[in-house]
Each structure stands twice: as C-alpha cells, then as structure tokens.
Amino acid sequence: MAENRKTVIVDARYMSCPGPLIAASEAAKKAEPGQVIRLLATDPAAPSDIGEWAREVGYKVLKVSEREGIYEIEVEIR
Amino acid sequence: MPKLSIIVSSDKLDKLYPAAILASTAAAMDWEAELFFTFWGLFALKKGYEPKNVSKDYAQYEEAILGSVESGSLPRWRALLNSARQTGKVRIYACSTTLNTFGIKREDLEDFVDDIIGAATFLPKAKSSDVTLFIS
Numbered sequence: 001m002a003e004n005r006k007t008v009i010v011d012a013r014y015m016s017c018p019g020p021l022i023a024a025s026e027a028a029k030k031a032e033p034g035q036v037i038r039l040l041a042t043d044p045a046a047p048s049d050i051g052e053w054a055r056e057v058g059y060k061v062l063k064v065s066e067r068e069g070i071y072e073i074e075v076e077i078r
Numbered sequence: 079m080p081k082l083s084i085i086v087s088s089d090k091l092d093k094l095y096p097a098a099i100l101a102s103t104a105a106a107m108d109w110e111a112e113l114f115f116t117f118w119g120l121f122a123l124k125k126g127y128e129p130k131n132v133s134k135d136y137a138q139y140e141e142a143i144l145g146s147v148e149s150g151s152l153p154r155w156r157a158l159l160n161s162a163r164q165t166g167k168v169r170i171y172a173c174s175t176t177l178n179t180f181g182i183k184r185e186d187l188e189d190f191v192d193d194i195i196g197a198a199t200f201l202p203k204a205k206s207s208d209v210t211l212f213i214s
Contacts, residue, residue: 016151018103022161025106049103056107 007036012046013070020046021053024075028059031077036062039073046071079167081110083207085200086119087214091129091143092136094122094155097213102162109167112203114195116173119213120180122155123172123187129155156188163190171195 010027012020020041027037039050047064050073054061062074082104086097097113104111115123122129132140146152153161162168169192176182177194184194204210 014149014151016146018099018106018158019151019153021106022102022153053103053107056109 005032005035007038007074010037010039012039012041012043014042017043017045017049019043021049024050024053028057028075028077033078035077037075037077039071039075041071041073042069043071047073050075079108079110080104080209081112081203081207083112083200083204083210084114085212085214086113086115086122087117087212088133089118089121089127089129090131090133091140091155092132093119093213094129095143095152095158098155098158098162100211101168102158105162105165105167111162111168112171112200112207113168114171114173114200114203116176120172120176120182123170123191124182125186125188127156127188160188160190163192169193171200 008027008031010023012023020039020043024037024039031037051061054075059078060076062076065072082100084097084100088094101111101113121127132143147154163170170190172187172191172194174194174196
C-alpha cells in the first residue's frame with residue numbers, strides 16, 4: 001500500500017519546462033512501485049505536463065492542488 | 079514505443095532549446111528520439127559548445143534567456159541534451175555533408191554524438207517516427 005511507503009518530495013519550484021517533468025521522471029526511476037512522489041512546482045504547465053507524462057508511462061496522478069502559486073502534484077509510481 | 083524525429087539546423091538558443099526540451103521530454107515519457115543536426119545545427123555539436131545568442135531578429139530577448147539559465151530555472155543546453163541522451167532513448171546524429179563542407183572532423187564533435195550519417199540513413203528513421211519536426 002502507498003501509505004506504507006515514504007512519500008518522496010520533489011522540489012521543482014521556479015524550474016521552467018521541462019524541469020519539473022525531468023525532476024519527476026528522475027525521482028520516479030529511483031522509486032519503488034506503489035511509492036508516491038509529491039512534486040512542488042510553480043511552472044503553470046506542470047499540472048498538465050505531469051498528467052500527460054503519467055498517462056504515457058502508466059503512473060497515476062492522485063492529487064493536484066494549488067496554493068499561492070505553488071502546485072502540489074502527487075503521482076503514484078507503478 | 080512512440081518515436082520523435084527532429085532535424086536541427088540552427089545553433090541559436092531559440093532553436094536549440096526547443097529541440098533539447100522536446101527530446102528530453104520524449105525520453106521522460108518513454109519515447110525514443112532521433113536528432114539529426116545539419117548545417118548550423120551541427121556547430122552546436124562541437125566540443126564544449128554552449129549557445130549564447132538568439133536569432134538576430136530577437137536579440138533583445140537574449141538577456142532574458144541567459145538570465146533564466148543563470149538562475150537555474152532553465153538548464154544549460156548541452157547538459158539538457160546530454161542527460162536526455164543518457165536515458166538511452168535519445169540518439170544524436172551529425173550530418174556528413176555539413177562535416178565535409180565545413181571541414182569539421184569527428185574528433186571536433188562531442189562524444190555524445192552517436193553517429194555521422196546522411197539523408198538516406200535519417201529518412202527511414204523519420205519514416206518510422208510518430209512525430210517528425212524540422213527546427214530551423
């Protein structure tokens with residue numbers, strides 16, 4: 001179960017495209033299946049880009065939220 | 079696996095970044111990418127090359143791009159391209175005609191160049207691609 005594994009925080013704030021995606025992709029390679037990556041980003045393209053990336057590689061977006069210009073996107077690695 | 083092919087024919091910031099961004103994004107999405115550097119694009123594969131200029135008409139925006147690179151919000155071009163290649167999904171080709179025309183040698187080019195090829199070798203790669211782009 002995802003909650004039994006440590007969530008990996010990836011801080012990609014202030015990175016332009018493709019920074020957040022590359023950072024998420026690198027973290028995903030090190031993660032185990034079932035593990036969750038929590039990506040922090042300020043790039044307005046990040047929610048859409050991460051969603052498309054997850055669809056392409058077969059991961060699952062669990063949550064997307066935004067607060068004061070910072071997006072928080074949780075992706076479950078599979 | 080989906081495949082992207084790009085012909086890169088410029089050595090300017092505003093043309094090289096889109097190529098490297100698309101290639102590294104493709105690799106992150108488990109796509110393959112084939113990049114064919116020709117004409118001025120080939121200059122960008124010379125050892126140690128880092129683009130410093132934008133196309134002439136947009137010179138006033140040069141500082142903004144270089145500022146993004148300095149601040150780290152945009153990675154350095156060569157590092158971006160090289161890390162995309164290190165995924166094993168991106169291949170980088172140098173155009174043989176351009177090498178001959180300008181007297182550039184294989185040893186003048188970055189080690190991350192996979193091969194020196196001609197149009198007849200690139201076309202079948204583009205033919206088997208899902209997305210093909212020419213960035214000029």
